[in-house]
Amino acid sequence: xxxxxxxxxxxxxxxxxxxxxxxxxxxxxxxxxxxxxxxxxxxxxxxxxxxxxxxxxxxxxxxxxxxxxxxxxxxxxxxxxxxxxxxxxxxxxxxxxxxxxxxxxxxxxxxxxxxxxxxxxxxxxxxxxxxxxxxxxxxxxxxxx
Amino acid sequence: xxxxxxxxxxxxxxxxxxxxxxxxxxxxxxxxxxxxxxxxxxxxxxxxxxxxxxxxxxxxxxxxxxxxxxxxxxxxxxxxxxxxxxxxxxxxxxxxxxxxxxxxxxxxxxxxxxxxxxxxxxxxxxxxxxxxxxxxxxxxxxxxx
DNA sequence: AATAAAGACTACTTATCCAATAGACTTTGT
DNA sequence: ACAAAGTCTATTGGATAAGTAGTCTTTATT
Numbered sequence: 001x002x003x004x005x006x007x008x009x010x011x012x013x014x015x016x017x018x019x020x021x022x023x024x025x026x027x028x029x030x031x032x033x034x035x036x037x038x039x040x041x042x043x044x045x046x047x048x049x050x051x052x053x054x055x056x057x058x059x060x061x062x063x064x065x066x067x068x069x070x071x072x073x074x075x076x077x078x079x080x081x082x083x084x085x086x087x088x089x090x091x092x093x094x095x096x097x098x099x100x101x102x103x104x105x106x107x108x109x110x111x112x113x114x115x116x117x118x119x120x121x122x123x124x125x126x127x128x129x130x131x132x133x134x135x136x137x138x139x140x141x142x143x144x145x
Numbered sequence: 146x147x148x149x150x151x152x153x154x155x156x157x158x159x160x161x162x163x164x165x166x167x168x169x170x171x172x173x174x175x176x177x178x179x180x181x182x183x184x185x186x187x188x189x190x191x192x193x194x195x196x197x198x199x200x201x202x203x204x205x206x207x208x209x210x211x212x213x214x215x216x217x218x219x220x221x222x223x224x225x226x227x228x229x230x231x232x233x234x235x236x237x238x239x240x241x242x243x244x245x246x247x248x249x250x251x252x253x254x255x256x257x258x259x260x261x262x263x264x265x266x267x268x269x270x271x272x273x274x275x276x277x278x279x280x281x282x283x284x285x286x287x288x289x290x
Numbered sequence: 291a292a293t294a295a296a297g298a299c300t301a302c303t304t305a306t307c308c309a310a311t312a313g314a315c316t317t318t319g320t
Numbered sequence: 321a322c323a324a325a326g327t328c329t330a331t332t333g334g335a336t337a338a339g340t341a342g343t344c345t346t347t348a349t350t
């Protein structure tokens with residue numbers, strides 16, 4: 001399951017993606033609009049900012065805006081910032097590889113191989129879906145689901 | 146990330162899958178062999194047994210064995226027993242559907258649609274991979290990875 | 291029948307980590 | 321100078337995962 005942190009992060013990015021034509025959005029407004037606890041959102045935005053996805057401005061008239069094109073912000077990267085690894089076992093992770101505690105021999109581990117397949121299937125979706133795609137899908141009556 | 150419970154469950158099923166020609170295996174032996182805390186393994190085996198995947202016999206000479214063909218035990222079903230939903234958000238779950246707390250309108254939620262795709266991609270692998278497949282992959286030098 | 295070897299079941303403990311909160315600090319516009 | 325913003329670090333509370341303990345039940349063997 002996604003952490004709330006990640007869900008909030010995505011919602012915030014989507015909201016900011018829809019706000020690109022307007023002046024930067026304040027944390028408080030964003031928190032109210034998306035029903036996210038203000039102080040928690042604060043931390044999340046900080047993380048996204050430090051990772052280069054958001055631009056922030058202090059002081060009166062300040063706030064947050066996207067620092068990249070919404071089409072260039074992929075969910076896979078966001079998940080990694082807020083939740084860490086995408087793979088279901090550490091030994092199958094691309095970006096956060098770690099040996100499994102109980103593993104005898106990684107080279108022949110059938111579990112690992114299976115979960116590498118799962119990871120690839122997941123990334124097939126998440127590393128191709130951008131914030132812009134999420135926004136686009138909001139309005140389409142998705143007949144294929 | 147998979148819980149240890151799930152990882153242990155899969156390891157246990159794989160070990161029992163390799164043991165089909167022999168008499169049932171005792172918890173203690175299984176725990177030692179797979180490096181799983183004995184009492185924890187006990188509970189896990191119980192769950193798998195109550196779900197119909199294992200057969201157990203009490204008393205001297207007793208132990209555990211598979212109650213189905215290893216080829217008919219799919220990882221997706223095991224995960225659901227030990228970890229619950231496979232989807233990353235409750236509103237995208239097939240078997241454990243639940244409305245998301247923060248969701249305004251599920252019908253138009255772009256996040257939901259995306260994570261339904263992720264779920265489907267994951268299930269594409271997990272609901273087709275059986276314990277027998279995992280065992281089979283242990284010995285193959287997988288040139289495609 | 292007695293005994294020992296197993297699993298069945300329930301309750302409890304501990305530790306970790308997510309989610310949320312608090313508060314003091316810094317920057318910037320007016 | 322002051323108010324409106326974001327920055328940063330620490331702390332708390334609660335849920336849940338992981339592991340532990342103990343008692344009960346069944347069964348094979350002698």
